[in-house]
Amino acid sequence: xxxxVDRASIKAQAKAQLKGKVLMTFLCIAVASIIxxxxxxxxxxxxxxxxxxTLSIIGWxxxxxxxxxxxxxxxxxxxxxxxxxxxxxKPSVSTLFEPFSKYYKNSIVTTLYVGVLELLWYLPFLLISxxxxxxxxxxxxxxxGGDLANLFxxxxxxxxxxxxxSTILGLFCGIYLIILLLMIPYMIIINAxxxxxxxxxxxxxxxxxxxxxxxxxxxxxxxxxxxxLNLSFILWILLVCVTFxxxxxxxxxxxxxxxxxxxxxxxxxxxxxxxxxxxGYDANAGYGGYQQGGAPYGQADQYGQPxxxxxxxxxxxxxxxxxxxxxxxxxxxxxxxxxxxxDQAATQVNQAADQAAAQVDQAVDQAAAQVDQAAAxxxxxxxxxxxxxxxxxxxxxxxxx
Numbered sequence: 001x002x003x004x005v006d007r008a009s010i011k012a013q014a015k016a017q018l019k020g021k022v023l024m025t026f027l028c029i030a031v032a033s034i035i036x037x038x039x040x041x042x043x044x045x046x047x048x049x050x051x052x053x054t055l056s057i058i059g060w061x062x063x064x065x066x067x068x069x070x071x072x073x074x075x076x077x078x079x080x081x082x083x084x085x086x087x088x089x090k091p092s093v094s095t096l097f098e099p100f101s102k103y104y105k106n107s108i109v110t111t112l113y114v115g116v117l118e119l120l121w122y123l124p125f126l127l128i129s130x131x132x133x134x135x136x137x138x139x140x141x142x143x144x145g146g147d148l149a150n151l152f153x154x155x156x157x158x159x160x161x162x163x164x165x166s167t168i169l170g171l172f173c174g175i176y177l178i179i180l181l182l183m184i185p186y187m188i189i190i191n192a193x194x195x196x197x198x199x200x201x202x203x204x205x206x207x208x209x210x211x212x213x214x215x216x217x218x219x220x221x222x223x224x225x226x227x228x229l230n231l232s233f234i235l236w237i238l239l240v241c242v243t244f245x246x247x248x249x250x251x252x253x254x255x256x257x258x259x260x261x262x263x264x265x266x267x268x269x270x271x272x273x274x275x276x277x278x279x280g281y282d283a284n285a286g287y288g289g290y291q292q293g294g295a296p297y298g299q300a301d302q303y304g305q306p307x308x309x310x311x312x313x314x315x316x317x318x319x320x321x322x323x324x325x326x327x328x329x330x331x332x333x334x335x336x337x338x339x340x341x342x343d344q345a346a347t348q349v350n351q352a353a354d355q356a357a358a359q360v361d362q363a364v365d366q367a368a369a370q371v372d373q374a375a376a377x378x379x380x381x382x383x384x385x386x387x388x389x390x391x392x393x394x395x396x397x398x399x400x401x
Contacts, residue, residue, distance in 0.1 A: 002221040007229055010261040011254075017085050017261075018253055025081065025091045025253035032078045032096055039066040068108060073099040076107040080201045082253075082260040103204035110200050110208040117212065118190045125186045132178050136171055184227075191223040192216045198263045217270045218263075229262060 018025065043059040077096035085091055099107040195215040199206055206214070219226065233255050240247045 004225060005222075005229075005262055005265045007232055010265060011258050013261050014254055014257040017088075017257055021085060021091055022250055022253055025085065025257075026249045028078060028081045028091050028093055028096060029252050029256075031093055032074050035074050036067075036071045039063055039071050042066065068112070072111045073097075073104060073107045076111060076197055076201065079197050082256045083198065083201055083263075085253075085257050086260045086264060103200065106200060106204060106206075106208065110196060110211050113208040113212065114193045114196050117193060121189055122186060125182045129179055129182055133175050136174050136178070188223045188227050191226045192219045194219060194226060195263050195267070198260065199267075214270060218266050222266060226262065229259070233258075 040063065042063045043056065045059070074096050076099045080098055081091045081095045084095060193212055193215050195218050196208075196211040199211045199214050200208075233251075236247070236251045236255065240251050
């Protein structure tokens with residue numbers, strides 16, 4: 001039985017590892033995104049500049065080539081940035097382009113291989129989705145076929161009553177629910193390949209097939225665990241939405257480094273049993289060949305902490321050179337300020353909510369008191385009117401007699 005990874009500990013470790021490195025990490029993400037986005041603009045630009053079908057086809061071919069030969073290695077390099085952070089190195093934009101010089105072919109082939117496997121797994125779910133959606137459409141057409149045909153053909157419906165409108169709304173909600181529910185098992189299944197690129201980044205000589213097989217071995221019994229870990233960031237993702245994307249500066253690096261820490265927690269036993277015949281890697285050797293610390297991961301002698309933190313210097317990894325500045329020093333930086341701002345904002349929101357609740361309660365009490373007073377006044381007025389009417393009636397009777 002696999003030992004579960006403590007989500008709280010790897011998240012706390014990611015926060016500690018990102019101290020002083022958040023902005024530079026986000027810069028790496030931004031550069032990788034710009035390169036990918038620039039590639040996506042190629043077909044659009046060529047189509048807008050000419051109505052030629054041939055030119056459009058050429059544009060799409062160029063786009064595919066740029067994605068394969070440029071965007072994919074850069075994305076792998078970004079993954080390497082996250083791993084470097086877990087080893088105590090500072091993030092660097094130059095790391096994005098490291099695959100071009102060291103494992104260019106492997107980075108492309110491994111990524112494409114994983115993509116093909118994920119696509120093959122997606123096909124049965126796509127087929128099931130089409131069948132279920134077809135059944136839903138057939139049932140709806142049998143009920144309100146005319147109105148639905150007008151909706152798709154003319155964009156409007158005539159003589160639409162509330163019953164038909166609710167049926168159509170239920171159809172589209174049902175389609176969305178079908179797609180959503182089918183995506184959950186699909187995402188859990190493809191989690192088997194989630195560590196392939198991490199393995200490639202640490203052991204560049206590993207073949208694509210070995211990367212995938214080792215990833216599957218690592219993730220055996222852990223696919224649901226990784227799905228829950230990704231799901232645990234839902235509130236952070238909502239924070240990105242409500243801040244119009246600003247929070248991604250912190251959330252993006254935080255999520256990615258947490259996932260890199262997850263990889264470190266689960267890789268040991270699998271790589272220990274595959275030391276030979278898999279590209280010459282050694283699970284007991286750290287990144288680049290230095291020895292990892294002997295203490296458990298996350299403790300004082302951190303697992304995966306390099307002996308030479310001066311990444312990019314001419315000092316060999318084997319030399320135990322102290323860093324020029326303590327990376328873990330309590331320095332006030334953008335990440336700390338952001339976290340403090342979030343805490344302060346949460347406190348202010350809670351206080352505002354408490355004040356609003358108190359004001360609402362007070363307003364409700366006052367309204368209830370006014371209603372009670374009005375009811376009492378009305379009852380008193382009614383009693384007085386009834387008394388006056390009876391008195392006048394008695395006087396009238398007495399005078400008549």
